[in-house]
Amino acid sequence: AAVVAAPAYDWSKFSPYDPPPRTERRAKACFVILVRNSDVHDMRVTMRQLEDRFNKDYNYPYVFLNNEPFSDEFKQLTSSMASGNTSYGLIPKEHWGYPPWISQQKAAETREKMKDIIYGSSESYRHMCRYESGFFYRHPLMDQFDYYWRVEPGVDFLCDIRYDPFMLMQERQLKYGFTISLHEYRDTVPTLWKTTREFMDKYPQHVAKHNTLPWVTDQALTDYNMCHFWSNFEIGSVKWLRSEQYTAYFDFLDQSGGFFYERWGDAPVHSLAVAMFLRKEEVHWFEDIGYFHGPFYNCPNPKALNQHCHCNPKDSLHLSGWSCTKAWGELPDTPKA
Ligand code: GDP
Ligand code: MN
Numbered sequence: 255a256a257v258v259a260a261p262a263y264d265w266s267k268f269s270p271y272d273p274p275p276r277t278e279r280r281a282k283a284c285f286v287i288l289v290r291n292s293d294v295h296d297m298r299v300t301m302r303q304l305e306d307r308f309n310k311d312y313n314y315p316y317v318f319l320n321n322e323p324f325s326d327e328f329k330q331l332t333s334s335m336a337s338g339n340t341s342y343g344l345i346p347k348e349h350w351g352y353p354p355w356i357s358q359q360k361a362a363e364t365r366e367k368m369k370d371i372i373y374g375s376s377e378s379y380r381h382m383c384r385y386e387s388g389f390f391y392r393h394p395l396m397d398q399f400d401y402y403w404r405v406e407p408g409v410d411f412l413c414d415i416r417y418d419p420f421m422l423m424q425e426r427q428l429k430y431g432f433t434i435s436l437h438e439y440r441d442t443v444p445t446l447w448k449t450t451r452e453f454m455d456k457y458p459q460h461v462a463k464h465n466t467l468p469w470v471t472d473q474a475l476t477d478y479n480m481c482h483f484w485s486n487f488e489i490g491s492v493k494w495l496r497s498e499q500y501t502a503y504f505d506f507l508d509q510s511g512g513f514f515y516e517r518w519g520d521a522p523v524h525s526l527a528v529a530m531f532l533r534k535e536e537v538h539w540f541e542d543i544g545y546f547h548g549p550f551y552n553c554p555n556p557k558a559l560n561q562h563c564h565c566n567p568k569d570s571l572h573l574s575g576w577s578c579t580k581a582w583g584e585l586p587d588t589p590k591a
Contacts, residue, residue, distance in 0.1 A: 265425035270542035270559060273417035276311060281420035283401035285309075285316045286390060288382065291325045294332065296407035301335040304405065308415040314403075315339040317395045321350045321381070341395050349389040350381050353508065361514040371441045374517055384513040386485065386520035388504040391495040400424065404488040412544030412553060413561035419489050419540065430528050431489035431538040433545040433552040434571050435578040437480040442517040445510075447471075447478035450526050453506045460499040461530050464588040466537070469581060470529045481578035482525035486547045489540070499531045533588045539579060541572070 263274040285304070289297055301316075315338040318324060324342040333340040352358055361377075368374030391402065401420045423431060454461050454475075461467075470481050494500060504523070512518045528537060544563045545552045553570040556563035572579040 265422060268417075268422055268426070270417065270554075274421075276418075279418075279421065280312065280314070281401050281418070281424045282399050283314055283403065283420035283423075284396075284399050285314060285405045286319065286396065286402045287316065287405045287407070288319045288386065288390065289407050290320065291322065291328045293407040294328045297328075297332055298335050300405060300407055300409050300411070301332065303411040305335065305337055307411045307413065310337050312418055313338040314420070315341065317341050317343060317393070317399075319343045319345055319390060319393060319395075321345045321385075343393050343395040345385065345389070345393070349392070350385055352514070355509065356511055356514050360511075364515050364517075368441070368517055371517070372439065374442075380514055380517060383518060383520045383523075384508070387513070387518075387523045388508060391492050396492060399492050402488070402490055402492055404485065404490075406486045406547065408547075409486060410544075410546040412546060412551070412565040413542070413556065413559070413563040415543060416561065419543070422538070423489060423491065426538070427536070428538050429491045429494040429532050429536040430483070430524075431540050432483035433487045433540050433543050434484040434547075434550055435481060435525075435582060436484060436550065436571065436576050437578065438482050438519065438522050440480060442519060443478070443480075443512075443522055444516055445512060446507075446516070446518055446522060446526070449507060449510045449512060450478075450503075450530075451475060453503055454530065456506070457499075457502055460502060462533065464533045465530055466532060466534055466582075466585060467529045469578070469585055470526060478522075478526075479578075480522075481581065482519075482522045483528070484547065484550070485519070485521035485524050487543075487545055488524070489538075494531075497531075500527055503527055503530070534582075534585050535588055537582075539582065 316336050318332065318340065323344055329342055365375045365377060373379040401423050470478055507523060542554045542559055543552065544554060544565050550571045551565055551569045552572065553563060553565035553567045555567050571577045
């Protein structure tokens, strides 16, 4: 008998209120998690929720990355929690350490000067931020994937996810997805904007015509307003991060030394790249994904969505002035050609 195909779902009309029927189709996609062996139990808390809320029905693989070898215990306790394949990657030394043009003495002086700001005195945090800015998507274990979902140990997934976010990314040709946006601490990125403007002056061809720079600055590009997507949750296109534009931007920032001489986070770096290179329509707010990373929530209205959320919608950061998500929504749509 002929196999009758399910009617094609029109992803251009996607709404989480009316999710598409579940199919066998999968994107080439994975969860990617930078984590230490000592975080194994927080990792399992998060995996349990991610599986129950979503992945038990989809079986996407997990890629764990670490600057030290993963222990057998970590591998056992995480693979046994996963419904998809798990793989465990060691980060190469060249991706986690000082590049030759960085003065380690100046880096140490910076850590002393910045000791009163959050993570200001931490050396490993800076390696982490540089790695998440420019390297995780270059790990060989990531070669086979088109989309990644960044997860951290200890985060909570607060609602059922009743569709495949990776397929949404693929079918809508989205490049970047977020749950929470907020303002960065200015002291962590004193010269990030100046450096980003120098990049735009040097490579004007890389800045998209219909960009989203108005989300982060004014018409004259005077200053950075500190708006950024919180990068502990991201669903994104690996190809986009490997693009000529993004690579040129990361290399330019890396050369300037700000990952070590200041404390640039991967969140503002990814966000400024979004602002320069992407159209509004290429970026998606997963408003329906209930998510907690201390101290902030994204909590949808559970009545409307029937997603069995376990959070208070009043706590959702997008309702507060510290969020930049309202401003994102108010960006004008890209003019039709
Ligand atoms: P915060 O969210 O900015 O407070 O930073 P986190 O401490 O959560 O670190 C961000 C991510 O990097 C998390 O996934 C951590 O597990 C991971 N991470 C941070 N530092 C290290 C490190 O030194 N080694 C490894 N393997 N992972 C790290
Ligand atoms: Mn974190």
